[in-house]
Amino acid sequence: MMQRQQLLYKGKAKSVYDTEDNDFLILHFRDDTSALDGKRIEQLARKGVVNNRFNAFIMQKLDEAGIETHFEKQLSSDEVLVKRLEMIPVECVVRNFAAGSIVRRLGLEEGQPLTPPTFELFYKDDALGDPMVNESLAITLDWATQEQLDTMKAISLQVNDVLKALFDKGDLILVDFKLEFGVFHNRIVLGDEFSPDGCRIWDKATKKKLDKDRFRQSLGDVIEGYEEVAARIGVPLD
DSSP: OOOOOSEEEEOSSEEEEEOSSTTEEEEEEOSEEEETTTTEEEEOTTHHHHHHHHHHHHHHHHHHTTOOBSEEEEEETTEEEEEOOEEOSEEEEEEEEOOTHHHHHHOOOTTOEEEEEEEEEEEOOGGGTOOEEOHHHHHHTTSOOHHHHHHHHHHHHHHHHHHHHHHHHTTEEEEEEEEEEEEETTEEEEESOOSTTSEEEEETTTOOBOSTHHHHTTOSOHHHHHHHHHHHHTOOOO
């Protein structure tokens, strides 16, 4: 089994380690939880384990749907082996319902259906507050090519179709989510993670928030919300 070597990067919730194989990295999911672009950080017990297992489950579902991801295998309760990607510094956000920044930007009512779903790009830079950008900027500033952006959009919408159906079976609404992509051997591959940290999930009947908004909005029972989502869609947490 591959072992951790040098720490390459410590993010807000995950640490990235080198391995003996140049094509692979190890991600360690920590219990750190952040908001306000990293300005508020707390430790939440079980978070690393829950998000690691949640992410592994989702990545395997996407793989079954023919979507290539960086996920290779789960190594432990809070570690995963992934492909080493050259990350594209642009986040892709898909929205099925209005929530978060789009409500503030456009004065929309929270929960307003967005049909068809919207697709937005944001530049990954905490110091700048991850500003919204467009394809023209991404191309001009050499963050991505038009072909890469087209592929990222197509995959993001395919992910949306797969996961909306999955969450719907658990009587849940996939409100929105963010994805990150990178290049692996000249291919665009889905990277980073998919967990309640990077999406919004509501109970279908009550609209109860079961995602990171419980932390952002100080609603309490953050990890309990994550575990409820996991249980409803069949994520093995034991």
